[in-house]
Amino acid sequence: MIAIIKYNAGNIRSVQNALNRLGYESIITDDKTEILNASKVIFPGVGEASSAMKYLKDKGLDEVIRAIEKPMLGICLGLQLMCDYSEEGNTQCLGIFNTQVKKFPPNKKVPHMGWNSFSDVNGKLFHDIKTNEDMYYVHSYYAEKNEQTIATCNYILPFATAIQHNNFYATQFHPEKSADVGTQLLKNFLEL
Amino acid sequence: MLKKRIIPCLDIKNGRTVKGINFVGIRDAGDPIELAKQYVEHGADELVFLDITATVEKRKTLVELVTHIAEEINIPFTVGGGINTIEDVSSVIKAGADKVSVNSSAVKNPELITQIARQFGSQCCVVAIDTKFVDGEWMVFVHGGRTATPLKTLEWVKQVETLGAGEILLTSMNNDGTKAGFALDITEKVSELVNIPVIASGGAGTKTHFKTLFETTQASAGLAASIFHYGEIPIPELKQYLKNENIAIRWT
Numbered sequence: 001m002i003a004i005i006k007y008n009a010g011n012i013r014s015v016q017n018a019l020n021r022l023g024y025e026s027i028i029t030d031d032k033t034e035i036l037n038a039s040k041v042i043f044p045g046v047g048e049a050s051s052a053m054k055y056l057k058d059k060g061l062d063e064v065i066r067a068i069e070k071p072m073l074g075i076c077l078g079l080q081l082m083c084d085y086s087e088e089g090n091t092q093c094l095g096i097f098n099t100q101v102k103k104f105p106p107n108k109k110v111p112h113m114g115w116n117s118f119s120d121v122n123g124k125l126f127h128d129i130k131t132n133e134d135m136y137y138v139h140s141y142y143a144e145k146n147e148q149t150i151a152t153c154n155y156i157l158p159f160a161t162a163i164q165h166n167n168f169y170a171t172q173f174h175p176e177k178s179a180d181v182g183t184q185l186l187k188n189f190l191e192l
Numbered sequence: 193m194l195k196k197r198i199i200p201c202l203d204i205k206n207g208r209t210v211k212g213i214n215f216v217g218i219r220d221a222g223d224p225i226e227l228a229k230q231y232v233e234h235g236a237d238e239l240v241f242l243d244i245t246a247t248v249e250k251r252k253t254l255v256e257l258v259t260h261i262a263e264e265i266n267i268p269f270t271v272g273g274g275i276n277t278i279e280d281v282s283s284v285i286k287a288g289a290d291k292v293s294v295n296s297s298a299v300k301n302p303e304l305i306t307q308i309a310r311q312f313g314s315q316c317c318v319v320a321i322d323t324k325f326v327d328g329e330w331m332v333f334v335h336g337g338r339t340a341t342p343l344k345t346l347e348w349v350k351q352v353e354t355l356g357a358g359e360i361l362l363t364s365m366n367n368d369g370t371k372a373g374f375a376l377d378i379t380e381k382v383s384e385l386v387n388i389p390v391i392a393s394g395g396a397g398t399k400t401h402f403k404t405l406f407e408t409t410q411a412s413a414g415l416a417a418s419i420f421h422y423g424e425i426p427i428p429e430l431k432q433y434l435k436n437e438n439i440a441i442r443w444t
Binding site for chain 1: 232237263267
């Protein structure tokens, strides 16, 4: 069973739809036991960092997430919340990835919205995916590159678009909205 | 590099597509889901569903449709047409829409933009603006372009950005339906003025029109309806052309 973490962020349903299309059963849950017993966990999200983090703490989900031992995939806001700190709402985050989340300088259109490619790809998550393929993005904040970065995207500046630390994976783009190439990435994660 | 987006718009009435031809392999061109899936396969970067149903039963039918679309397609989509309240927004977002577009309702109640941005994030708030060049000034029109407003387009776009809009869908009524090309000057003026993405709409008739749009303005996307529905310009052909012309385009 795949657990999708339920919290006050949008877009959770889209992830479940994508899993259904791949033939995987999933539950949307904020129950500690269900999350820790799942074979894989997905931590999706579109929303605002400080209110999301507050919700996670109020529900004790911050501790649950840190305790996950099975592969977990954070998506978009999920990735940002897994970092140390976010400028959005001056938020202390989960501290799984040792990097910080900053707001894009307004040199170009913000949010970074639409399809973009990536480079410097590393690891199983990107099996069978070429770097000239595009993923769908929508975000105004980005994670700074660090040594845990497994893919880089360039918009205004190079930023970490996929990060991995042990069993914790995350992507800034939305694989569930990135057509066939995004589906492939989800499949790679589910087959880890 | 961030790609320029090609966005087909589907008009929906009572849960059915209004215009549309029978693409090869589509049994029912009136079925929005089949049509949407075909567009996804053809490489559309995003879809817009515009509900033009006028009945009171509207929202229920729309929410059911949005639920089905979200189950079936794996690219982002926007739902617009008669989204008047935060409850309307909530019901289509919860059903799986990635964005909503508001038009007349935002003019009537600009606070709605801020409510959407606060509750669901700016990224899901598209403000659609119908604009027409009247007496030397680009003005905002509402109710499907039937009603003039005292709003100047260049002031309204600035205001919607400040209120929390994440994107602007700009339709030039002077160009819409002419197939003579996009309204380049107002598209560029708006793109220059705001720092959020602008989708240009109205007037697409040839592949060159898209090239000119992307070469001469900072528009992030081009939207069209009939040329795609009636198969006049197949999306794969358009994308191949733009790619050959060195426009940054997603290639599938």
